[in-house]
Structures are given as C-alpha cells and as structure tokens.
Amino acid sequence: MENFPLVSVIIPTHNRLDLVRRAVDSVLNQTYPNIEIIVVDDASELNVQNHLPKEPNIQVLRNEVNKGGCFSRNQGIKKAKGIYINFLDDDDIFFPEKISKQVECFKESADPKLGMVTSHALDERSGKLIRKFNRVQGNIYRDLLSYYAVSGIETMLFKAETIQKINGFDEQIPSSQEYDLLIRFSEYYTVDYVDEVLSKEFRSINQISLNFEKKMRGTKYLYQKHDSRFKEQGLLFWLKMKIKLRYLMFRFFVGKLFGEKWYRKLLIEK
Numbered sequence: 001m002e003n004f005p006l007v008s009v010i011i012p013t014h015n016r017l018d019l020v021r022r023a024v025d026s027v028l029n030q031t032y033p034n035i036e037i038i039v040v041d042d043a044s045e046l047n048v049q050n051h052l053p054k055e056p057n058i059q060v061l062r063n064e065v066n067k068g069g070c071f072s073r074n075q076g077i078k079k080a081k082g083i084y085i086n087f088l089d090d091d092d093i094f095f096p097e098k099i100s101k102q103v104e105c106f107k108e109s110a111d112p113k114l115g116m117v118t119s120h121a122l123d124e125r126s127g128k129l130i131r132k133f134n135r136v137q138g139n140i141y142r143d144l145l146s147y148y149a150v151s152g153i154e155t156m157l158f159k160a161e162t163i164q165k166i167n168g169f170d171e172q173i174p175s176s177q178e179y180d181l182l183i184r185f186s187e188y189y190t191v192d193y194v195d196e197v198l199s200k201e202f203r204s205i206n207q208i209s210l211n212f213e214k215k216m217r218g219t220k221y222l223y224q225k226h227d228s229r230f231k232e233q234g235l236l237f238w239l240k241m242k243i244k245l246r247y248l249m250f251r252f253f254v255g256k257l258f259g260e261k262w263y264r265k266l267l268i269e270k
Contacts, residue, residue: 004034007099008082008160012072013090014042017051019202024052026093032100038079040072070169070177077160077168085160087153091202092121094154098198102157105194115162115189119155119198130201136193141186144179145229146240153178154199162189173225175211175218183226212256219248 009027013020020039027037037055041048041062049060061075073087084103088094102117121130130151136143166184169177223230223245230241 004032005083005103006081007032007035007084007086007103007157008038008076008080009035009086009088009099010038010040010073010076010080011088011090012040012042012069012076013044013048014066015044015046016090017044017046017048020048020090021051023088023090023093024058026095027088028053028055029096030094030099031097032103035099036080036082038076040076042066042068042072068171070171070173074168074171077163080160082160085158085163086156089152089154089201092152092154093200095198095200099157101194101196101198105192106157106159109192111190111192113188113190114159114192115185116156116158116191117194118151118157118191119194119196121152121155121199121201122197124200124202129197136191138190138192139186140191141183142233144182144186145226145233146237146244152199152201154201158185159189170225173218173221174214176215176222177218180222180225183229212252215255216249216252219245219252 011020011023011027013023024037024039027035035057037058039048039052039058039060041060043063043066048062052058052060059079061072061079063072063075069089076087077085084106086099098119102119105117106114118136122128123130162185163181165188166181168181170180173180223241227238230238
C-alpha cells in the first residue's frame with residue numbers, strides 16, 4: 001500500500017444507528033483502497049458495534065457517558081493511525097471518489113505547507129450546492145478570520161500531523177467548532193481544493209447549526225477566544241470584527257424569531 005497512504009475516517013455518533021450505518025457504508029464504498037474507519041459511539045442507548053459491518057478496518061470506540069462531538073472526535077484522533085484524517089458526521093456521506101481525489105491533490109502539490117484539501121458538498125434535502133468557504137487555496141488565515149463560515153467538516157481531508165499539532169478540537173466551545181479548528185490550523189498551514197462535489201450533508205432542523213441559542217453562545221465564545229488574533233491584523237480589522245459580531249448576534253436572533261426556512265436561504269445556493 002505504499003502508493004496509498006492510510007486515511008483515517010473518524011465518525012462520532014449518538015443514538016442514530018441507521019444514519020451511522022449509512023455513513024460507514026459510504027466510506028466502505030470508496031474507490032480508495034487504504035482506509036481505517038473509527039466510529040466513536042458517544043454513549044448511545046444501543047451498542048453501535050453490533051449494528052455495523054464486521055470489517056477488519058472498522059474500529060468502534062465508546063464513551064460511557066455522553067461527551068459531545070468534539071470530545072468524541074478527539075478520542076478518534078488519539079487512535080488514528082493514518083497519514084491523513086477525515087471527519088465525517090454520522091448523518092453525512094462521501095461520494096465514492098472523495099478520498100481518492102483529495103489524496104491525489106496532496107500528491108500533486110509542491111507546497112510543503114499544504115495541510116488540508118477541501119471540496120464541495122450538496123445539501124441532501126434541497127439537492128443544491130452549499131454556499132460556504134470551500135473554493136479556497138493557499139494561505140487563508142486572514143480571509144478565514146474575517147469570513148466566519150466554512151464548508152462542512154466532511155469536505156476536508158487533513159494531514160494527520162496538522163490536527164495533532166493544534167491539539168484537535170476545543171471541547172469547551174458550544175458551536176462553530178470547525179471554524180475554531182480552521183483558524184488555529186491556518187496559522188501554520190495552507191489549503192487546496194478539488195473543484196467537485198464529493199460529499200453530501202443532511203441539515204436537520206434540530207442540528208446545532210440551526211440551534212440559534214447555542215450558535216449565539218458559541219459565536220461570542222469564539223470571538224472572545226480569538227480577539228488577540230483580530231487585533232494582530234490591525235485596529236481597523238479588529239473594529240470590523242466587533243461590528244461583525246454584533247451583526248451575527250442580530251442575525252441569529254432573527255433566526256430564532258423566523259426559524260429554519262429563513263436561515264437556510266443564507267446557506268444554500270439559489
């Protein structure tokens with residue numbers, strides 16, 4: 001397998017047996033031949049391991065009490081043996097050539113700092129392209145600081161060493177965990193992208209990206225955490241981000257009033 005470095009796919013799950021089975025199947029159906037799957041069962045009521053295929057490349061970890069997605073992903077990171085890591089939420093899926101095309105992008109790059117390759121994703125409910133920060137290349141640190149939106153974590157294939165260097169996910173942040181991870185990641189590494197749709201996201205009404213109360217708390221936490229990074233970009237940039245925080249708080253408040261349908265229009269391509 002010298003030409004196919006190991007890829008670790010980490011899937012946290014909690015009480016969603018049908019969905020996690022679908023997610024696992026999408027990884028098993030990859031054209032790329034060298035993948036380990038690490039499912040982290042976050043204290044589900046039923047034993048997840050009993051409901052997954054008995055394959056040698058599937059490993060199931062279990063939290064005895066519910067710890068949340070960030071803790072579960074970090075547990076997967078500790079166990080991962082791959083040169084590359086891809087995170088996959090249990091309600092999302094990969095298309096068959098996802099891993100293969102992104103590994104190839106890494107191989108073709110001459111950039112020694114390249115740490116992540118992203119791609120596009122479809123919204124499962126609408127069938128439309130998700131409009132987020134996914135057609136990106138090079139050093140994205142400053143742009144990422146100001147943009148406050150990223151494509152779903154499943155679109156991103158990371159070099160494992162980059163995730164280990166930044167100590168994985170912040171387990172204290174209520175929301176926007178992926179954005180926080182990428183801010184810390186992009187201080188050190190560059191990115192590239194495959195200009196194709198390689199995954200599909202299911203955005204349920206109750207998921208955290210549409211839980212406006214958590215979104216408000218998470219955004220406030222995030223801006224406080226990275227305030228020094230904003231200041232490093234200059235006074236005008238810092239003031240701009242202060243204004244943006246107020247705008248985001250207002251937008252989430254309006255989202256609480258008008259609900260999911262209005263907010264989803266901001267996320268999906270028309």
